[in-house]
Amino acid sequence: MKNLYCESCGTRVYFQNSVCLRCSTSIAFDIERSEMVALSGIKANPAYKRCRNGEVYGNCNWALDVNSAYEYCCSCRLTEIIPDLSLPENQTAWGRIEEAKRRLVYNLDMIGLRPQEKSDANPGGLIFHFLADTDETGKKKVLTGHDDGVVTLNIAEADDVERERMRTAMGEPYRTLVGHLRHEVGHYYWSELVVGDSLQAFRNLFGDENQDYGDALKRHYEEGAPSNWMDHYISSYASAHPWEDWAESWAHYLHLMDSVGTAYYSRIKIEGTNESDPIFNHENIDLSSFDSIIQNWPGIACLINSFNRSLGMP
Numbered sequence: 001m002k003n004l005y006c007e008s009c010g011t012r013v014y015f016q017n018s019v020c021l022r023c024s025t026s027i028a029f030d031i032e033r034s035e036m037v038a039l040s041g042i043k044a045n046p047a048y049k050r051c052r053n054g055e056v057y058g059n060c061n062w063a064l065d066v067n068s069a070y071e072y073c074c075s076c077r078l079t080e081i082i083p084d085l086s087l088p089e090n091q092t093a094w095g096r097i098e099e100a101k102r103r104l105v106y107n108l109d110m111i112g113l114r115p116q117e118k119s120d121a122n123p124g125g126l127i128f129h130f131l132a133d134t135d136e137t138g139k140k141k142v143l144t145g146h147d148d149g150v151v152t153l154n155i156a157e158a159d160d161v162e163r164e165r166m167r168t169a170m171g172e173p174y175r176t177l178v179g180h181l182r183h184e185v186g187h188y189y190w191s192e193l194v195v196g197d198s199l200q201a202f203r204n205l206f207g208d209e210n211q212d213y214g215d216a217l218k219r220h221y222e223e224g225a226p227s228n229w230m231d232h233y234i235s236s237y238a239s240a241h242p243w244e245d246w247a248e249s250w251a252h253y254l255h256l257m258d259s260v261g262t263a264y265y266s267r268i269k270i271e272g273t274n275e276s277d278p279i280f281n282h283e284n285i286d287l288s289s290f291d292s293i294i295q296n297w298p299g300i301a302c303l304i305n306s307f308n309r310s311l312g313m314p
Contacts, residue, residue: 001106001258002265004029007038007045015106016099018054018061028054028063029102031074031109037063051076057085059095062102075105077117081129083155090132093158097130100177104185107254110261110287113189118149126188130155144180146187153180171236173314179251186250187243194246206249207242216241253290256297261287263300270299278302 006013006020006027013020013027013036020027026040028050037045046066051073053060062073070077076098083090108114118125129152131142142154156162157177167175194202203209217240225236233239238248263280264287270280280299286292308314 001103001262002034004036007036008041008043015103016061018058026050028061030063031106031114032065034106039063053098057091057095059091059098060102074114075102078105078115078126078128079130080118080127080150081131083130083132084134087132090155093132093155094130096158097153097155097177100181101128103178103258104181104254107182107258108185110257115185115188123149124192125149126151126185128153132156144184146184149188149191151181151184151188153177153184179255182251182254183247186247189250190243190246202246203242206245209242211241213241213243253293257287257293259300259304260285260293260296268300268303270303272299 001015004013004015004017005011006023006025008025009020009023011020011022015029017027017036019025023041025038025043027036028039028048029035030037030048037048039045039048039050048063049066049068051060051062051064052071053073053076054062060073060076062075064070064073078101079098082094085091085094105114115126116122118127126149129150131152132155133140133142142152142156144153144157146152157166157175157180163175163177166172190202220237220240225233225239229236229239233245233248234252235248238245264282264285267282268280269282270278272279278298278301280296280303284292285296
């Protein structure tokens with residue numbers, strides 16, 4: 001994530017901000033320029049308007065061209081179904097999920113894969129359904145997943161207590177909203193990028209996706225991952241099926257890309273105190289290069305882990 005600044009006073013602001021906390025200017029993120037723009041005050045930029053979800057619900061801080069035919073930003077247009085907003089807790093959950101989705105869309109845009117909304121006119125697009133177990137589902141539990149360009153997320157994942165309970169119950173070291181979304185769109189982009197000429201290369205690396213998916217997941221949840229999964233997979237869940245191996249690897253790359261990008265824009269340099277320490281130098285990073293990001297990740301990973309431990313976090 002690049003550093004962002006208030007267009008009015010130049011103060012550092014952050015990706016989720018809708019107002020500058022120094023000068024109280026109303027601000028919004030313009031994905032086309034990847035910058036924050038001012039929507040109020042003497043330096044208000046008349047070229048922009050706020051996304052309707054921000055105007056009505058206060059849960060979107062993205063901008064559109066003032067002459068755009070759309071009322072909603074390119075991220076909010078990807079959402080087709082939202083939970084019952086008459087329940088305050090659902091509105092809070094929806095806002096948290098949309099915030100995570102905007103970061104996802106930003107990530108995808110950075111690698112030239114900004115998603116377009118799925119519709120009758122664009123059946124190959126992507127769309128999101130955010131549902132609660134009580135939203136027209138009867139007693140059937142909403143399952144987070146992807147199917148033919150539709151990503152469904154159970155909004156219980158936006159509840160920190162419930163998400164931590166699930167993370168612990170499933171023995172996962174990491175479970176976040178943005179992690180879920182990055183993983184599920186990996187399944188979508190598998191069909192967009194792999195099917196066809198790249199399929200054999202995929203099978204050579206990840207395995208044959210034709211093995212029964214249902215049986216593979218059932219076996220994984222009953223028996224767990226192989227004892228040596230860490231030698232071959234990015235996570236234990238990745239060992240369940242080649243599709244999950246791809247989606248987990250895809251999500252992890254987006255984690256790396258965003259983290260290395262943040263370090264790059266903050267001009268971080270890690271020299272280490274021992275020759276065996278992994279190093280990082282923002283001057284040597286090429287954010288458009290897969291190999292550059294992978295090669296420079298260890299230094300940032302070690303620093304992130306050290307910071308977490310300093311704060312009593314895993």
